[in-house]
Amino acid sequence: MPISDSLSDEERKAAQLGAVPDFGADTPLAAQLALDTKRTITLANAAFDRPLQTRVLTVANQKGGVGKTTTAVNIAAAMARGGLHVLVIDNDPQGNASTALGVEHGAGAPSTYDVLIGASTFAEVVQPSAFDPKLICAPATIDLSGAEIELVSIDSRETRLRHALRDYLVHRGQQGLPRLDYVLIDCPPSLGLLTVNAFTAAGEVLIPIQCEYYALEGLSQLLKNIELIQAHLNPRLAVSTILLTMSDTRTNLAREVAQEVRDHFPEQTLRTVIPRSIRISEAPSYGQTVIEYDPASSGALAYAEAAREIAKRGAATTSNEGEQQ
């Protein structure tokens, strides 16, 4: 069927999808390529649903290397490409999210640290990402490594991020800037005061879980901490989203771990699983997300699908900053 200009976008997409041949299990590589092509067509230029109010998600897991930063920046980039306005708060002294978004975060640059200690506002520290001006970032510098200790002696030390974020959302409204659709907070691999601030500032927690043998180890500790935050600091906090990451889809182990997580968290676990992908791990060294670096790769497609699931699921149901005092 010819793909003519008179077709609507949906019709054109359907025609393109129909043109991709089907391959059987005997040609797995061709089948995978055909599947990726279909996903690329489906996701290309797909506009994301806007939430009713700004949704604030803290990306947390006290284990290091499970894909927190990768998840925060790639979900954010996919959402921006889908037309949404997104802020990433880099709340980890390592500054990996700032690196992946191509924003300046050398020692002394205005950063999340300055916001936490009250020296700056978010309006003064956010920078547009190299990828898209709709995606902005509050960078983290090495200064943030001292914040855990400095905050201990500061007033209302658990709620500083929450108040600063609330002020920034109000400020954007007053300045006539577009309302932020999503705020993603990238956390360090610990449950200290930086993570407590992130839990207190958010409405939702997004937990990336690596598809490996000890995946669920440490999760009960994380959930216990979240319960404490709910009891004392932020009653509306909910673990809304679990994302399976770095899955080696060919192994039984990855499938078993995925099933176990789904058995424990049937509502929260996204259908999309992020595969292990060289392209995902290469992207940060170019100061890019994989959404920018190689948008047609399986890793980029998976993150785009995960972002769309998040946008679809919670669009009309979750609360936000606006409710906070």
Ligand SMILES: Nc1ncnc2c1ncn2[C@@H]1O[C@H](COP(=O)(O)OP(=O)(O)O)[C@@H](O)[C@H]1O
């Ligand atoms: N799906 C993936 N495939 C391959 N490498 C990945 C994937 N997700 C993350 N990585 C790599 O694994 C390392 C740890 O990921 P990262 O997101 O930094 O974890 P965390 O923030 O939880 O410490 C990084 O080098 C990252 O590039």
Ligand SMILES: [Mg+2]
């Ligand atoms: Mg990280």
